[in-house]
Amino acid sequence: MNESTPGWGILGAGGIAGGFAKDLAIGGHRVAAVGSRDGDRARAFAERHGIPRAHAGYEALVADPDVDVVYVATPHSHHREHALLAIDAGKHVLVEKAFTTTGDDAQAIADAARAKGIFAMEAMWTRFLPTMVAVRERIAAGDLGEVVSVTADHSQMLDLSPGSRMIEAALGGGALLDLGVYCISLAHALLGPVEAVQASGHVDEYGVDHRGAVILEHQGGGMSTHTFSMTTLGSNRATIAGTEGVIELDPAFYSWTRYRRRHASAHTTAVEEFEPQLVGRGMQFQALEVERCIADGRLESPLMPLDESVAIMRVMDDVAAAMRMRRG
Numbered sequence: 001m002n003e004s005t006p007g008w009g010i011l012g013a014g015g016i017a018g019g020f021a022k023d024l025a026i027g028g029h030r031v032a033a034v035g036s037r038d039g040d041r042a043r044a045f046a047e048r049h050g051i052p053r054a055h056a057g058y059e060a061l062v063a064d065p066d067v068d069v070v071y072v073a074t075p076h077s078h079h080r081e082h083a084l085l086a087i088d089a090g091k092h093v094l095v096e097k098a099f100t101t102t103g104d105d106a107q108a109i110a111d112a113a114r115a116k117g118i119f120a121m122e123a124m125w126t127r128f129l130p131t132m133v134a135v136r137e138r139i140a141a142g143d144l145g146e147v148v149s150v151t152a153d154h155s156q157m158l159d160l161s162p163g164s165r166m167i168e169a170a171l172g173g174g175a176l177l178d179l180g181v182y183c184i185s186l187a188h189a190l191l192g193p194v195e196a197v198q199a200s201g202h203v204d205e206y207g208v209d210h211r212g213a214v215i216l217e218h219q220g221g222g223m224s225t226h227t228f229s230m231t232t233l234g235s236n237r238a239t240i241a242g243t244e245g246v247i248e249l250d251p252a253f254y255s256w257t258r259y260r261r262r263h264a265s266a267h268t269t270a271v272e273e274f275e276p277q278l279v280g281r282g283m284q285f286q287a288l289e290v291e292r293c294i295a296d297g298r299l300e301s302p303l304m305p306l307d308e309s310v311a312i313m314r315v316m317d318d319v320a321a322a323m324r325m326r327r328g
């Protein structure tokens with residue numbers, strides 16, 4: 001570990017890697033290097049984002065002594081392999097959501113990180129946004145009473161043209177891993193472990209899910225219901241209901257968005273409105289969490305612990321099985 005602020009290494013020079021690089025710059029974080037399978041692509045990415053070093057190949061990136069934390073931004077199918085590559089090289093890891101394609105792969109990353117004494121976290125960036133910090137504070141203060149229900153929709157029309165990873169079963173394509181995970185992760189964070197899973201949806205002839213609906217029974221009696229789609233636009237709203245009040249998250253619920261809180265007894269009048277102060281996309285808040293944990297000597301984030309990422313992936317295993325999806 002360097003003495004100064006940690007050096008980030010970006011593994012994979014694709015779409016969201018560019019978004020995170022911009023937010024890291026907004027947040028004043030130090031990006032040391034980028035690695036791509038293609039040297040020219042790495043150099044172009046580095047030039048675009050003012051990154052000092054560009055590596056041809058991921059091995060060179062994780063071997064870079066100035067890289068302390070590796071951000072894995074490859075398709076879900078490759079998260080396990082690339083997270084383990086970084087962990088083996090002794091680098092902390094932030095792994096894009098969905099953490100992996102299966103619960104077993106998620107467990108493998110958790111086991112490897114713990115064995116090596118390395119910090120690891122799923123990049124479920126929405127948990128660290130000011131909106132969600134405020135929501136958690138409201139719930140902790142008892143303003144909603146006991147939270148018993150979460151409903152969420154994540155539906156976008158994504159690029160499904162030939163070559164898109166979204167339609168490749170071998171790359172973990174489909175709506176569940178890219179979009180549905182946000183809904184399930186929100187419910188898991190607020191209602192806790194899942195006891196029973198029901199799911200249904202449309203899966204194409206290649207085993208890739210285009211849209212789905214999920215009902216989860218959580219331990220303690222909480223219920224959550226979710227819809228997700230990569231072929232239609234949806235409400236992209238979420239509702240968190242408790243015995244004393246409700247919070248409605250505006251579209252897109254998983255972003256740095258607005259919410260309204262209402263009392264259960266006067267559901268037409270908002271008692272609080274949260275307005276976002278938009279600066280960038282908001283992915284810099286997860287970087288702050290990573291750096292805070294590392295500085296404190298923590299190997300996991302208390303807000304996105306590894307056991308929870310594994311548990312969420314096991315729920316997604318059950319959803320995938322119920323929907324008869326294909327993996328790999």
Ligand SMILES: NC(=O)c1ccc[n+]([C@@H]2O[C@H](COP(=O)([O-])OP(=O)(O)OC[C@H]3O[C@@H](n4cnc5c(N)ncnc54)[C@H](OP(=O)(O)O)[C@@H]3O)[C@@H](O)[C@H]2O)c1
Nearest residue numbers: 012013014015016017036037073074075076096097098178
């Ligand atoms: N946090 C968010 O808001 C957000 C948004 C979108 C996506 N994501 C997540 O980020 C991950 C990447 O998504 P993306 O949309 O950025 O994907 P993308 O644009 O397709 O980029 C993925 C990159 O992975 C690398 N890669 C390594 N092996 C690959 C393979 N066999 N096939 C294709 N690419 C391969 C490639 O980079 P090089 O060729 O440069 O090595 C590629 O550019 C996914 O897990 C996704 O769920 C998160």
